[in-house]
Every structure is written in C-alpha cells, then in structure tokens.
Amino acid sequence: MNQFQYVRPTKQKAAIDALAKDTSAQFIAGGTNLVDLMKRGVMSPQKLVDINKLPLNKIEKENGGLRIGALASNTAVSEDKLVLEKQPLLAQALKAGASAQLRNMATVGGNMLQRTRCYYFYDTAMPCNKREPGSGCGALEGINRMHAIFGFSDKCIAVHPSDMSVALAALDATVLVSGPRGDRRIPFVEFHRLPGDTPQKDTNLEQGELITAVDIPDGPFTKNVHYLKVRERASYAFALLSVAAALHLDNGTIKDARLAMGGVAHKPWRLNEAEKFLVGKPATEETFRQAAAIAMRDAKAFKHNAYKLKLGPNSIIQALKNATAAA
Template identity: 75%
Template sequence: MIQFQYERASTAKAAVSALANNAKIIAGGTNLVDLMKRNVMAPAKLIDINSLPLRSIEQQNGKMIIGALALNSQVADDKLVLEKHPLLSKALNAGASAQIRNMATVGGNMMQRTRCSYFYDTALPCNKREPGSGCGALEGVNRMHAIFGTSDKCIAVHPSDMCVALVALDAIVVVSGPKGERRIPFDDFHRLPGSQPEKDNTLQKDELIISVEIPDNTFSKNCHYFKVRDRTSYAFALVSVAAALDLDGKNIKEARLAMGGVAHKPWRLKEAEKALAGKPATEETFRQAAEIAMQGAKAFKHNAFKLKLGPNVIVEALKNAAGLV
C-alpha cells in the first residue's frame, strides 16, 4: 500500500471540494481498503465522510429516503424498511457477513467494485484495472462472470445484492457536486462495460452520493430475494433474483424483477415484467417470463451453467414471492 493523505470532511460541500487529484471517499472502507492493500487502487488522498449527517432513514412525501452513510445492518433491520420495502432487507441480509454489514454503508455498497479475480491480481491482465491491458477472463477462468451486457473488453459482474433490490424498486440516487444536486435513476447509475470497463458507474469524479430514494409501491406483501452461491455464508452470487409482485387474488397486476451475478450492473428484467402483468400467478406463467428474461444471454467456457440456472432461479424467486412454496 502506498502512502496517502487523510482528511476528514465536516460538510458535504467540503467533501466535494476535496475530491480532486486522485482523492477517494471513505466511510466503512470494507472494499476500498482491501483494494488498497492489494495495490489495485492507490488514491493519493482519502476523504473521510463519517461525520456527515447522512445516516437517517425517513419516510417523506411518498418516498423513503435512506442516507448514504446508513449502515447495511441498520437498513436491513429498520422497522420502516421492513414494513414498506422488505425486499431491500432480504437482499441486504443475503450479502456479506454480519461483521461487514455492520461496517458497510449504503453509498459504499453502491460503489463497491467487482470481485473478478483478474481485477484483484495485479499480475494478470484486466482492462478494468489497467485499460488496454486485455481481459484475462475472456479466455481464462470465467465461472463467476457475466452472461448479459458483456463486451470484448470486460465480462466482470457487479457484486452487490442490495443494488439488485434497489434497481427492482425503481430507486433514485441523489448526488451532490460543484454544480449542485443531481438525481439519477438507479438503473442508470451503474454502467455496462462497453469500451470503458474502468468506469463502473455514472457518478462524476467530483460528486458525492447523498442518499437513495425509494418511491412508495405495492410490493411489500409479495416479494422474495433468492441468491444461489457456492456456500451459504459470505459468498457472492452465482445468480440472484429480486422478485416482487402486486397481486389481485391469483392474478398479477404488476411485477418487478432484477438479477445479480449476471452482468456488469444490476440487471433489470423489464420485458419479463411486462409479460407477467395481467397473467395468473402460476409456475407456467413464471417459466414463460423466465424464458423471456434470458433472451440475449451469452455464456463463456466455464459459466454456461448460468443459462440453465438463471431461469430456474427466476421461477423459484417468483414462486416464493407469490406464496406458492
């Protein structure tokens, strides 16, 4: 780890002003510190924002506002979250270990970087870590890698469980920068790799995440987060699905679906959602939607199993959400 400067920001404006010359924000540090230890990231300065008043969870004017510094464990256990957006709680509790959830923040969770082994190993080629060096995963060990939205530059996946739920819930990211406040739909916050896989998201270098807003919805009664992983504790998803249904008896009025472990960003399944609307909540309906959801999926040498696992996880998540299991 290289030497770096450390600064505590007393206001959001001060934090934004300090974001220059290779500076990075630090709060819980559960991902950034690991990357610094491995020399994957080497910021010249760390801006500590833990003293900022960004930890609240509030309900205002038809939306829930969650501060960027709210801890993952705090959000998962919050009574308001459990009442209005239990899908978010389920996703958070599926991620990492209890110790990490007690340190990790909402903003940090959104900003965490891929766990691709080629990204973490500085001796191996990785366009995300070193643009132009190549993607070792393309012809290498790619069991954990993407099947949607890939490019010839990168096939890494986004690791967050929380973000899969937030994209399904139509969340909004509120950020602050030199030009003031900006609101970003959650589905637009993270990027596909394209020709610039080093860019994980659409946050500008001089912007700070302030909060996440979740609009009120009708999905609190019928929702489920299903995560398939190599081991039950502290493992990233092979495939995960956030599913939420608004039911009128046995019929689906509206649906929300998103997948994790399959793309460079949380993968929203809008066409499958449309296919579910107005249909009966049956396994047959769910399998038809799963087929639509998997259109365009492309496997690599070691992750072809995701083409079969993916639709099965979608169906099981929907069955659980509908109360069929």
C-alpha cells in the first residue's frame, strides 16, 4: 500500500474542498471496499478524506417520503423501524448483502460507490479498461461467468455488486449530492453508468461531489415485496443474479409493480417494460412468466454465463411469486 495523507474534516464544505482541490483524493467512511482496493494496488489515492465526523447519518421522514443519510450504516438502515414499515424491500436487500460485521461498518453512500468484484479488475497483472483505460478487457475472452448480460460494451462486461442499490433503483430513489458548484438531485436510475467507452467511470458524480442522503418516496409497496438473491453459497457471497420485486395488489390484481435486477449489468437494471406489462394483470404464475420473458428480451450471454439466460427469468418468476405471498 502506498503512503497517503489523511484528513478528517468536521464541516461538509471542508470535506468537499479537500476533494475538489486534489483529483487523487478519495472520501472514506466505512472503508469496506476502498481499503481492500488500496491493499491490492487497484486504487492508490494520495489523500483520504475521512467524512465520519459529518452529521449525515439520520433516518427520518422528509417531503412525503424517507430520507436516509449517506453515513447511516447498512445495519442501522436494515433495522430501522421507519424503513421496515415504509420500505421493507430495502431492508431485505441490505440484509442479503455481505456479513453482519461488514454491514456494521458499511455506509449507504459507500455501498452505492463500491466497485465491481470482477476478477480482472482486482488482478493488476491482467488487462482491465476499468482499472487502466485502454489496456483491454480480460473478461471478454476469459472466465466471465459472473459477468453482464445487459448493457455491456466491448470495453467492459463487469457488473455492479451492490444489493442495496438494486432495491433503491426499484423504489424510485433519488440521490442528494453536494459539491463545489452546489447541491443537486440525481434520480437513482441515472446515478450509475453503463460502461460504454468510459468503463472507468462508475457514476455520474462530478469531481468533489459528496453524497449526502438518499430520498425514497412513500408508496404502496409495504407488504408484497421480496428481494431474491441467488449466490454460490448461503453467506457473504456476491449475487450471481438478484431480483428486487414489489407489488401493489388489490384482490389478486396488480395495481402497480416495481422490478429491478442485480448481477446482470454495470448498474442496477430496472425492468421498466416488464413493470408496465404487469399492471392490471392477475398475480398468477402465467402473468409472471410473460413478464419475465419481456424482461429478458435483450439479454445476451458470453461463453461462461449463458446460465443466466435461464436463471434470470426463473428468478424473476420466483421473486414475484414470493412477493405475492409475502403479506
């Protein structure tokens, strides 16, 4: 690990200024991903700006919804009474992620910013356009069983690893950020990027911007929800594929629906067309099967991840069945 400066500001402006003036600097909170990347030589920031002294850990009602501070821990959010009452899908997704020890340290903002777990990204001896732009993508012709089936490019086929982010994408969340040019709001589905020609850019944050909170609007998705995570072992494993499903049911008819997938793209993958199809239909396995077919219409596999083309629709159907039965 390279030497680096360490600063711990107590004011939000000071933290933003520290990053804005130094393009090699990084914010650090729980450090559950960044420290690993530094140890492996994947990232080498010259300065760490510790933001744990900033007052950004509240979970409260705000503007007809729920506001969750960027420094709230994953454990705190998953166990909060307001979250369990208003946004149980988010609580389920958080509890599916990592180990209890990591959830105690990891923060909401850090969870959103965690980087891919692609083996080629972590192995500095291998080519990776995300780690070193222009070097190539080792996964394209390599072992790519964990990789994307949606939204990839010839520069990168890595997937985003966050469970929490899949739920937030489904729930129409908004990210609040503050930076050198002021405050702004980013719809969650626009926060993360597809790889395109710039896979090194994971998000649409600008230099020096700090995530301060996430807003989730109140909705009818308080009972019939389910987060399904398919993984190779029962504990502390990243998803081969996951599905966040939320239904608003009225006497067996779907009045509204939210669906998103994880482990399939460079960002949480919202299934908009499948959602539209579900509205007004009966909550039956046949309906779910048709919705799953719509959701998977544009999926394309590589040599080692063709199993996702079958696992994907089966997981969507099962998640919707579980959500229907949840109440």
